[in-house]
Amino acid sequence: MSFRKRNIGLTTPSSPSPQPPHLSPTPTQGVRPSPLDGRPTTSTGTPSLDDLLAGHAGLALGTCLLIEENGTTDFAGALLRYYAAEGVVQGHKVHGVGVGEGWGRELPGLVGERGAGDQGGEGGSGVEKEKEKMKIAWRYERLGEFGGGGATAGSRVPPTPSRGPIPLGKGSGQSETPTPAAFTHAFDLSKRLIVPPGSITYVPISLSANSNPFSSIISSLTHSLKSTPPTTIHRLIIPTILSPALYPSHSCIPTHLLPFLHSLRALLRSHTTRLSAMLTLPLSLHPRSTGLVRWIEHLCDGVLELAPFPHKVEIEPPGGKAGKGESENPQGMVKVHKLPVLTEKGGGGGGGDDLVFSLSRRRFVVRKFSLPPVEGDQEAQKGEAKDFEF
Amino acid sequence: MPSQPPIPPLLSPYLSTAPSASLTLLTSTLGATSNWLILRFICAALKNTSSEDGSTKGDNEATTVVLVSWLRDATFWKDGGRKLGINFQKVHIIDALTTGLGIGASSLADVETEILKAITTAKPTTRVEGEERVLLVLDGLDFLLAATSCSTLETLDLVGELREHVYTTLLTSAADLPLTQSPTTPLEISHTALIMTMVHQARLVMSAKSLDTGVARDVSGVLRICKGAGAGDKAQEGEGELEEREFLYFVGADGGVRVFERGA
Numbered sequence A: 001m002s003f004r005k006r007n008i009g010l011t012t013p014s015s016p017s018p019q020p021p022h023l024s025p026t027p028t029q030g031v032r033p034s035p036l037d038g039r040p041t042t043s044t045g046t047p048s049l050d051d052l053l054a055g056h057a058g059l060a061l062g063t064c065l066l067i068e069e070n071g072t073t074d075f076a077g078a079l080l081r082y083y084a085a086e087g088v089v090q091g092h093k094v095h096g097v098g099v100g101e102g103w104g105r106e107l108p109g110l111v112g113e114r115g116a117g118d119q120g121g122e123g124g125s126g127v128e129k130e131k132e133k134m135k136i137a138w139r140y141e142r143l144g145e146f147g148g149g150g151a152t153a154g155s156r157v158p159p160t161p162s163r164g165p166i167p168l169g170k171g172s173g174q175s176e177t178p179t180p181a182a183f184t185h186a187f188d189l190s191k192r193l194i195v196p197p198g199s200i201t202y203v204p205i206s207l208s209a210n211s212n213p214f215s216s217i218i219s220s221l222t223h224s225l226k227s228t229p230p231t232t233i234h235r236l237i238i239p240t241i242l243s244p245a246l247y248p249s250h251s252c253i254p255t256h257l258l259p260f261l262h263s264l265r266a267l268l269r270s271h272t273t274r275l276s277a278m279l280t281l282p283l284s285l286h287p288r289s290t291g292l293v294r295w296i297e298h299l300c301d302g303v304l305e306l307a308p309f310p311h312k313v314e315i316e317p318p319g320g321k322a323g324k325g326e327s328e329n330p331q332g333m334v335k336v337h338k339l340p341v342l343t344e345k346g347g348g349g350g351g352g353d354d355l356v357f358s359l360s361r362r363r364f365v366v367r368k369f370s371l372p373p374v375e376g377d378q379e380a381q382k383g384e385a386k387d388f389e390f
Numbered sequence B: 001m002p003s004q005p006p007i008p009p010l011l012s013p014y015l016s017t018a019p020s021a022s023l024t025l026l027t028s029t030l031g032a033t034s035n036w037l038i039l040r041f042i043c044a045a046l047k048n049t050s051s052e053d054g055s056t057k058g059d060n061e062a063t064t065v066v067l068v069s070w071l072r073d074a075t076f077w078k079d080g081g082r083k084l085g086i087n088f089q090k091v092h093i094i095d096a097l098t099t100g101l102g103i104g105a106s107s108l109a110d111v112e113t114e115i116l117k118a119i120t121t122a123k124p125t126t127r128v129e130g131e132e133r134v135l136l137v138l139d140g141l142d143f144l145l146a147a148t149s150c151s152t153l154e155t156l157d158l159v160g161e162l163r164e165h166v167y168t169t170l171l172t173s174a175a176d177l178p179l180t181q182s183p184t185t186p187l188e189i190s191h192t193a194l195i196m197t198m199v200h201q202a203r204l205v206m207s208a209k210s211l212d213t214g215v216a217r218d219v220s221g222v223l224r225i226c227k228g229a230g231a232g233d234k235a236q237e238g239e240g241e242l243e244e245r246e247f248l249y250f251v252g253a254d255g256g257v258r259v260f261e262r263g264a
Helices: A047-052 A075-089 A103-104 A116-118 A125-151 A151-156 A166-171 A215-227 A254-270 A291-299 B012-016 B036-044 B074-084 B108-122 B141-147 B152-163 B186-201 B230-238
Strands: A032-033 A040-042 A064-069 A091-097 A108-110 A189-193 A201-202 A232-239 A275-282 A302-308 A331-340 A355-359 A364-368 B023-029 B065-069 B091-095 B132-138 B168-174 B204-209 B221-227 B246-253 B258-260
Touching: A047 A331, A047 A364, A064 A075, A064 A254, A075 A091, A075 A108, A075 A189, A075 A232, A075 A275, A075 A331, A075 A355, A075 A364, A091 A215, A103 A201, A125 B108, A201 A215, A215 A232, A215 A254, A254 A275, A254 A291, A291 B141, A291 B168, A291 B186, B012 B036, B023 B036, B023 B186, B036 B065, B036 B074, B036 B168, B065 B074, B065 B108, B074 B091, B091 B108, B108 B132, B108 B152, B132 B152, B141 B152, B141 B168, B141 B186, B152 B168, B152 B186, B168 B186, B186 B230
Parallel strands: A064 A275, A064 A302, A091 A201, A091 A232, A232 A275, B023 B168, B023 B204, B065 B091, B065 B132, B132 B168
Antiparallel strands: A032 A040, A108 A189, A302 A331, A331 A355, A355 A364, B204 B221, B221 B246, B246 B258
16 A cells, blocks of 8 residues: 555545554553542453452552462462563563563463464464554554544544544454453463563573672663653563572572562652562462561562462352353462552451452453362461451 | 541540650551551641540641651652641651662661751741650651661660650551561561560550451451550559550541441
């Protein structure tokens, strides 16, 4: 298609106009105001986790979430990958601490809505093409919202080149949107996300014995926040903090770790429209009964604990199967210890329901569970009296 | 939820009768923070405390507040305080979270200098000499102890020194079981030492914690009010009326607080 005069297009709105929308993602992409108090929130990439966060329907910017996990499984890592993938898809700047590019290559890909995506298989070009199509779809979607007001919207908004394709995007069936809102996306763990170069910054951990292993993280993050325009959203990802596989042994010294978390908290609070963070902590190495872990929890805004069942439990979910098939069996309990914003104000954590999670190829779901677990050997259960369950 | 009075009626006797040179300790746990209570202390101190029913009639001219917070930023306090009608011209906030006061390069001596400076500037000017009252709130001093290499004794010295310069002091600390139950690591030992000493010095200890019986939708936590060991020598000053009580409280999403008795 070639260049075409735009004022001709006014008479024939259905004519295909090849003008691409803005190449750079919209600054506020993936951010929406909280229904409770209007503060900007962003998606964790896991819709049921978003729903858990005290009614804000997303992770409030300027806060961080700590996911703790018992045992040797890596369910928390899956949540972290969704969070990172969501950031990449939304054009946010993702900072991965202590992980290499291999980690970035293993981010889950978007769930394709079309058969073409599935037959593309693992072929890089196929996925890339799919992603390209997706991108266009989101743009249409956003523009569709934008132009939803019809003529009234047009009268107050100055004409932009991207307004041309709106009717086309609505009318033609080919640009089906992957999700009703571009706030969050569905990911498939068996697919791989094509990460545009530069969208993930890998922050190394300093291993030298006489320096604070965390200092590089704060300086890198501060630099990145300063060097990007104030509309860029950043996501910090810290997988398995304090795990000896990634961190030197002296990182467990409180005078190294706690000032780092304190500066991270300060950074989050001074960038309440730009930065969010998610950390995971292996509880088997650092149990919740230690003072250090308690301080880590105090310094994070939201604390969730995943307690996977020791083996596959064949409990039929009560209240009907809901026709979801075998992948919906609960794989562990979710305990909410602290919620962003709400706990800080003084409200109690959690809604009082027992929550379970299940991870399938396509999604991580947290939902209510009304039966107590048969296995009672979760070590965290003896730690806190409030975990007493009926 | 209907709008609540800024100061819950059940709590007003505890919030408004701090005698001179007293220390009040607020403890919190992970799921039950005491920030709402700090704001109500500040609110009560700034309002005219002469009225018995705790109703807020006018500003108390002679009182100002110095709030030092290591874990929360100034915006958080201002957002929460504005809803209570706190006049922030009379509250000097030291945002030790963003500035990192006492952490890293700056030492405990810097903390003392900074706070003393704030106390001097915040001291209200009154017609009557000696009537001016400064309420000092130290929020998260226990974090400083945990995250830096300063010792418990140095921290206690700091508190002692600061208390001499103000009318009354409010100190908050975390009191979770992992930090205090069976202290084994240096972190836990020094935390326990700090909190135990403060309990002995305090006139009143107010502890917020989660419900023992699980999570409930209409209860945020339990507030337990005990006399500290420091209350004993104040008994002759008419302090006897403060009763040791236990209340339930509920903090709404809008920040409004309801305090009620069990079964109410």
